[in-house]
Amino acid sequence: MDRRAFLTISSAALATLTADWAAAGPTKTVSVQLAGELDLLDVLQTSARQLAAAHPVHHPHTTRLLREHLATVTDLIDNGRHSAATRYRLHMLAAEIATTLAWRRFDSGDNAHAAQYWIAALHNSHAVHDTDRGAGLISDLAYQAAWQGDQALAGQLLIHALSRATHPAARSLLQLRLARTHAARREIRPALRALAAAEKHLDQTAGERPAWCAWLSDADLAVDSGQTLLDLGDTARAHQLITDGERMLAASRSKTRGIFLAYRAASHLDLKEPEPAVAAAIQSLLLARRIHAPRCVRLVEDLIPRFRPYRQVPGVTGLLHLVAA
Numbered sequence: 001m002d003r004r005a006f007l008t009i010s011s012a013a014l015a016t017l018t019a020d021w022a023a024a025g026p027t028k029t030v031s032v033q034l035a036g037e038l039d040l041l042d043v044l045q046t047s048a049r050q051l052a053a054a055h056p057v058h059h060p061h062t063t064r065l066l067r068e069h070l071a072t073v074t075d076l077i078d079n080g081r082h083s084a085a086t087r088y089r090l091h092m093l094a095a096e097i098a099t100t101l102a103w104r105r106f107d108s109g110d111n112a113h114a115a116q117y118w119i120a121a122l123h124n125s126h127a128v129h130d131t132d133r134g135a136g137l138i139s140d141l142a143y144q145a146a147w148q149g150d151q152a153l154a155g156q157l158l159i160h161a162l163s164r165a166t167h168p169a170a171r172s173l174l175q176l177r178l179a180r181t182h183a184a185r186r187e188i189r190p191a192l193r194a195l196a197a198a199e200k201h202l203d204q205t206a207g208e209r210p211a212w213c214a215w216l217s218d219a220d221l222a223v224d225s226g227q228t229l230l231d232l233g234d235t236a237r238a239h240q241l242i243t244d245g246e247r248m249l250a251a252s253r254s255k256t257r258g259i260f261l262a263y264r265a266a267s268h269l270d271l272k273e274p275e276p277a278v279a280a281a282i283q284s285l286l287l288a289r290r291i292h293a294p295r296c297v298r299l300v301e302d303l304i305p306r307f308r309p310y311r312q313v314p315g316v317t318g319l320l321h322l323v324a325a
Contacts, residue, residue: 014145014153017119018138018160021126041076041086044069045093052100056292063104070097070120088128095124095133099140099212106144107295114144135165136212139174146181154181169209172201173216176224183231191232195225219248223260230267239267255296258288262299269303274310278319281307285322 048069051062073094076082082090102117118141125133142157158178165171179194202221209216222245229238246260261284268277281300288296304323310316 014115014119014141015156017122018141018157021122021134021138022160022163024126024164041089041093044073045089048093048097048100052097059104059292063101066097066101070094070101073097091124091128092130095121095130095137098124099137102140106147107293109294109298111144111148115141118144131164132167132170132210133212135161135170135174136210139177142181143177146177146184151181151184155185167210167213168201168204169213169216172198172205172221173213175201176221179228180224180231183228186232188232191228195228198225215253217248217250219245219250219260220256221245222248223263226267227263230263230270235267235270239264239271242267254287254291255293258284258291258293258296259299261287262296262303265300265303266306269306274307274313274316277303278307278310278313278315282315282319282322285319 048066051066051069054062073090077087077090077094080090098117098121102114102121105111105114105117118137122134122137125131125137138157138161142154142161145151145157146154155178158174158181162171162174162178165174175194175198179191179198182188182191182194199221202216202218205216222241224245226238226241226245229235229241242260242264246257246264249257249260261280265277265280265284268274268280281303284296285300288294288300301323304320307316307319311320
C-alpha cells in the first residue's frame with residue numbers, strides 16, 4: 001500500500017473535487033432506452049457483469065480483463081460518435097467497471113489505485129448527471145479514508161455527498177457511514193443523530209433502489225449501528241446489534257458476513273468474553289481465506305494482540321497458530 005500516494009490524492013484533490021461536485025449545477029435526465037439489436041456495448045456490458053460476479057479465486061484473471069473492458073469503453077467515449085442515449089450507457093458502464101476495480105484494489109490493500117478508480121467512476125457518473133451514484137462514490141472514498149484512520153477527511157467527503165444525494169437508500173447509507181466517522185472521533189451527539197437519520201431514511205425506502213446501494217439492509221443498519229455504539233462505549237447494546245445483524249444477513253453475502261463476524265469477535269472482547277470471541281474470529285478467518293477476502297483477514301489479524309492475554313482459553317492458541325500459518 002502506497003499510503004503517501006493516497007494521502008496526496010485525498011488531501012490535495014479529493015476535498016476540492018468533491019466540493020466542486022457538490023456545487024455543480026442542476027441535473028438533467030437522459031433517456032436510457034436504446035432501440036436496435038445486440039451490439040458491442042451490449043456485449044461489453046454483459047461480459048463486464050459476468051467478470052465482476054466471478055468467484056474471487058479468479059480475480060487475478062478477471063481483474064485484468066475488466067481493466068481491458070474499461071479501456072475499451074473509455075476509448076469509445078473519447079473517440080466514438082454516439083447518440084445521447086448511447087453515450088449515457090457508455091459512461092454508466094465505465095462507472096460500473098471502475099467501481100468494481102476500485103473495490104478490488106481496496107480489498108487487496110492497494111489504496112492509491114483504488115482511489116484513482118473511484119475518481120474515474122465519479123467523473124463518469126457526473127458526465128451523465130447521476131448525483132446519487134456520485135454521492136455513493138464519494139461515500140466509498142470516505143469509507144476508504146476512514147479505514148485508513150483519516151476520519152476528518154471521511155467526514156468532509158460525506159458532508160459533500162449528503163448535500164446532493166436524494167434517494168432515501170442513498171441517504172441512509174451516507175448517514176450510517178457518517179455516524180461511524182463521528183463515533184470514531186468520539187462525537188457522541190452527531191453520531192447518534194446520524195444513526196437516527198440512517199434508520200429513518202431506510203424506513204422510507206420503498207420500490208426500486210439505485211443499483212449501487214441495493215444491498216443495504218436492516219442487517220447492515222444493525223451491525224454498523226452496533227459498531228458506532230461500540231466506539232462510543234455502549235458495549236452491551238452494541239454487541240446485541242452486531243449479533244442480530246450478523247444473523248439477519250443474507251447467506252449470499254459471504255464477504256460481508258466475514259467482516260460482521262470479525263466485528264462480533266471484537267464486541268465479545270470488549271465484554272471480556274474470550275470464548276465466543278475466539279469462535280467468531282476463527283469463523284471469520286476461515287471464511288475470509290476460503291473466499292479470498294484479504295481485507296477481512298486483516299480485520300481478524302488486527303484483533304490478535306487482544307487475544308494474547310487469553311492464551312489459556314480454549315481455542316485461542318489455535319487461532320494464533322491459524323493466523324501465523
